[in-house]
Amino acid sequence: MSDPVGRREVGREMSNPFRGFAPLFLRELKGQMRGRRAPVTFTVYLALMVVVLAGVLLVADSSGAKGDPTVGQVLFIAMAFTQTALILLLGPVFAAGAIAGERERQTFETLVSTRMTSGGIVFGKVAGAVGFLVVLTASSLPLMALAYVFGGVGPSTIFAVYGWDLLLMIWVVSLAVAASSLVGRTLWAAVITYVLVFLAVFMTGFLEVVQMSLRSAALDGAAQNSAPSVFFLYANPFSGLWELALPGAREELGLETALRSFTAYGGAWHAAVSAGALGLAVWAVSPLRRRWARPRLA
Amino acid sequence: MSEIPDRTPMPSADLAGPGPPTSPADPAGTVAPNVPPSSAASAPVLQVRGLVKRYGRVTALQGADLDVEAGAIHGLVGTNGAGKTTLLRIVGTVLRADAGAVSVMGVDALAKPSAARLLLGFMPDFFGVYEDLTVYEYLDFFGAAYGLEGPARATRIPELLAHTHLEGKAASDVQRLSRGMQQRLCLARALIHRPRLLLLDEPASGLDPRGRAELRDILKALAADGVAILISSHILSELADMCTAVTIIEQGSVVASGPVDTIAPAARVRSLSARLAGDPTPWLEFVATRPGVDGVAVSATGTVEIRFAGDLAAQARFVAELVEAGVPLAALEAPRALEEAYFESTQGLVT
Incomplete structure (x- = not known):
């Protein structure tokens, strides 16, 4: 029998900064799908989407909008925003324990003493959590497709929204994994991630209102008619969704001349934040980095 | 020097696995680590x-x-x-x-x-x-x-x-x-x-x-x-x-x-535990006056605790002397070498 860990193989893998990604990704996905949490999550998620769907249809029916193509648009928008909100809520649940959970289970040293690199560990964890969220949201695709049946929403819009949601999954999971690698407790990692998501969703809107108020007070009438700056809204995870789910809404609000695409700039912002969070997580996971921890002697 | 050195040649083993192949015809030899054997062997x-x-x-x-x-x-x-x-x-x-x-x-x-x-x-x-x-x-x-x-x-x-x-x-x-x-x-x-x-x-x-x-x-x-x-x-x-x-x-x-064996100090005062058949009291004075014996006491369980100063050879002579004198020695326990070395070398200090 040949020696399973040979020199040629070593030479090849030594240069791979993501060594260990594949086995960890598969293990994470397997772990996420096992136990009671996965079926409970799927059930609750789909139940909420059905409630939103039924609510919109009931309102449309009672308001006499039956057969109106706007019903499909409203249905789609309601479900798209619900889905994005659920992603932001569930992402930390499935990612906050990525590294902190390894420390709590006392499996972290075992993991980092293997040939896996820090990059392989972090990206494997992120891919595992994102993979689960992708499967989860894919399960609601038939419900979303109902909007297409009602009319007013094209397949490209549906897929664009799913693409934006994929970016947000990576964003929120990256934040959670970074928090998880920096703090020792899953609970604290989840709390930190929820605070960051809260700030992104609500604080950006608040800062935008403040900024626009200050601007209108400072400028004369002519200047007020010029295009407003919406810098803070780029950081809002719902801004790109709004733009994608409601094509043309930006022009109707008169923002067209002022704004570049929320999808492009907002997407770039979220991608950059994700990259920064992942870099931080890779650094924090390395067992040989300089650290300032309490002594652990024996 | 090569980053991945050779593995020390080993006998075929179930747990550790085989060593690197030695035959040039062995296809596994192309993937086995390889450095000069002299350094790995010694x-x-x-x-x-x-x-x-x-x-x-x-x-x-x-x-x-x-x-x-x-x-x-x-x-x-x-x-x-x-x-x-x-x-x-x-x-x-x-x-x-x-x-x-x-x-x-x-x-x-x-x-x-x-x-x-x-x-x-x-x-x-x-x-x-x-x-x-x-x-x-x-x-x-x-x-x-x-x-x-x-x-x-x-x-x-x-x-x-x-x-x-x-x-x-x-x-x-x-x-x-x-x-x-x-x-x-x-x-x-x-x-x-x-x-x-x-x-x-x-x-x-x-x-x-x-x-x-x-x-x-x-x-x-x-x-x-x-x-x-x-x-x-x-x-x-x-x-x-x-x-x-x-x-x-x-x-x-x-x-x-x-x-x-090499780190156990050659000579020291050690505590020997002797178990005698019957009442040990009549033998205590004899034991206490043997060369190297530093003290004798009888524990609550009847074991004779002997403080003995000397190396293993002196200890052997002491035991032989007891037997020749007719001391009903049923068992004699000495601390293991590792325990001796440990307690000899350390003072129980921690950082």
Whole structure:
């Protein structure tokens, strides 16, 4: 029998900064799908989407909008925003324990003493959590497709929204994994991630209102008619969704001349934040980095 | 020097696996590590020199030196807080050292931890397991984590399960295993990539006597296959039963290191426990006046506790003298060499 860990193989893998990604990704996905949490999550998620769907249809029916193509648009928008909100809520649940959970289970040293690199560990964890969220949201695709049946929403819009949601999954999971690698407790990692998501969703809107108020007070009438700056809204995870789910809404609000695409700039912002969070997580996971921890002697 | 050195040639072994192929016709030879055999054959598997580790103002290791030879079971002994775990974690490449050098079969483990991990298996003192996996999946995951391809894992896992007495548990959930079985599973995990150096931090803690005996047998088999084992424990009797060498560490410094027999001091005052048939009282004065005897007392259980100053030869003469005089000596117990060396060398200080 040949020696399973040979020199040629070593030479090849030594240069791979993501060594260990594949086995960890598969293990994470397997772990996420096992136990009671996965079926409970799927059930609750789909139940909420059905409630939103039924609510919109009931309102449309009672308001006499039956057969109106706007019903499909409203249905789609309601479900798209619900889905994005659920992603932001569930992402930390499935990612906050990525590294902190390894420390709590006392499996972290075992993991980092293997040939896996820090990059392989972090990206494997992120891919595992994102993979689960992708499967989860894919399960609601038939419900979303109902909007297409009602009319007013094209397949490209549906897929664009799913693409934006994929970016947000990576964003929120990256934040959670970074928090998880920096703090020792899953609970604290989840709390930190929820605070960051809260700030992104609500604080950006608040800062935008403040900024626009200050601007209108400072400028004369002519200047007020010029295009407003919406810098803070780029950081809002719902801004790109709004733009994608409601094509043309930006022009109707008169923002067209002022704004570049929320999808492009907002997407770039979220991608950059994700990259920064992942870099931080890779650094924090390395067992040989300089650290300032309490002594652990024996 | 090559980053990945040769592995010390070993006899064909179930646990450690075969050594590098020797025949040029062997296709496996194209992937086997290869460095000049002279260095691999003579140098210790593990060399630690001047290892220093500080946690803020606390110095956990202050210049520790250590050598572990191939096929040796090397005990690392010390009180809690002596620095055993810190040393093992640094050698295991999961903790950064502040100074010093660690070489695993010629690989600088501090500069090239990834290369060193190929050559060592590490079992930490506190370890968890992935409870959502089966035993087979657990080993398969770690096999993949060490870069073993699927066919190699499929061959290796049944071997390990057999040698760690878990062959019937492949499909069992890890969480359903007993503590002893989880311990053996973790050992199998550390062996999955056929390391040449095995680092075990308190591996027997929490095990019942049978579990300890099984673990001891497995480690002896590994050592017989040429694997170097560095094992920490503060259960001296356990180490004395299997260790070929020992390093005693106190306050982060190595106070003694080498084969057990050589580090035991040649002469000292030791406490001997003698059990006599019948009442020992009539013999106490005779015993107390023998050469080398420093004091005699009878314990509550009837054992005669003798403080004796002298080396092993003097002790042998003393015993012969008792027997010749007709002392009804039923048993005489002396402390084990390792215990003697430990208590002689340490003062119970911690960092």
